Amino acid sequence: MINQKIAALRQDYKRATLDEQDAAPVPVAQFERWWQEVIQSELEEPNAMTLATSTADGRPSARIVLLKSFDEQGFLFFTNYDSRKGHELAENPRATLLFFWKELERQVRIEGTVTKAGAAVSDAYFLSRPMGSRIGAIASPQSQVIPGRDFLENRVLELERELAQTGPGRPEHWGGYVVKPEVVEFWQGRSSRLHDRLRYVLQEGNSWKIERLAP
Template sequence: MDIGDLRRDYTQRGLDWDDLDPDPFAQFSLWFQQACDADLLEPNALVLSTVAPGGMPYQRTVLLKYFDHNGFVFFTNYGSRKAQHMAENAQVSLLFPWYSLERQLAIAGTASKISAAESLRYFSSRPRGSQLGAWVSQQSNIISSRQLLEMQFEKMKNKFLNQEIPLPDFWGGYRVKPISFEFWQGRPSRLHDRFLYSQGEDGWTRVRLSP
C-alpha cells in the first residue's frame, strides 16, 4: 500500500525561545496541563522505550502517574519484560505523543525503583479492580486463554473478599530521572520547532535544533 500522499501541514502554533521556561520541568508541566485542558484521550499516556540485553529496543505505552523535579513515575509488574530490561540497562526514553496539539515531547533518563512505601501509597488509591488486576497478571508471560485470566480474577476477588487488598511484592513504581528533554512543535512545510534541554554541571542548558 502506497501511503506517500497521506500528510497534513501543522499550522496550529509555533514555539519560540521566549515561550519556553528555563526550567524544563516547569515547561513540561505547562504542556501537560494544556494537554489535559484540550481533553485529549489519556494525556498522561507515554511511550516507554527500553533496550533488551542483546541490544534490541522495545516500546510500549504506559501511564504517567505523577511527576516532580525528582522525575516521572509509572507502575508495572517487576517480572514484566520492561522491568527485566531496566534491571539490565536503566537508560530509557519517554515519548509523549500529543498528536492533536501537533506536539511531541521526548525525555531521556535513568529509571530506578521507588520505595515500597511510595508504591503502596499509589496502590491504595487505585480502584479495587485495578488492585486485583495487579495480583492476577503475570505480566508478559504466555497464557493459554482469556478464560484462564478471568478465572484467576474471580479467584482473587474471593481471596480478598471484604478486606483490603495488599500491595503485591512483585509490583511497584519506577522513577525516571531525566538527563534531557526535547520539546517538538509541528510547523508548516515540515520546518518544525525543536528545543533540547540538557543537564550539565551548572544546571539545564537549552538549544534550538534544526527540524
C-alpha cells in the same frame, strides 16, 4: 516499495510556535506549561506515553504506559516488575518516554535513568486503585505465556474469594518507576515540516542547556 496512498498522507502544522525566548529555563517547568494546555484542551488520556526500554545487549522494545506524576525528581509510572519492561530496566536502567499530543501538534521526548519508586509511594498508589485493577495486578503474570483467557478469569475469581474480607495489598512484584531526565526535547509542529525543536541537556551542577535542533 512505497505505498503511494500511505506516502501521500500528510498534515501541515500551523497551530503554534516554540521559541527560545519563550521557553522555560528548566524542562519540568516547560512540561508543566504544555501539560496545563493539554489538560485545558480536554484530550483523552493525555498521560498516555510510549515507554522505550532495551536489553543489556541493545534489543529495544516499546509500549504505552500512563504517567501518574511528575516533578523535579522525574516522571512516575507503575507496572509489574516481572514484566518484560521490568526485566529490561533491571538489565539496563535507562529509558525514553514519548508523549504525542496530536491535537496540539506537539511531542515531548524524555531520555534518562530509571529507578524504582519508594515502597510508600507504590503502596499509596496501589491502594488508591479500583478493586478490580488491584486484583488484576496480582492475578496477571504480565508478559508471560498463559494457556488462555480462562486462566486469568479463573485466577481473578479465586483472588476475589480469597481477598473478600481483607482486600488486596500491593504485591512485591508491582510498583513504580521514576525516569529522571537527562535530555528532554520539545517538538512543536510547524508548516512545511520546518518544525520547532528545543532540546534541554543536563549539565554538571544540575543546570540545563537549551539547544535548537534542525527539524
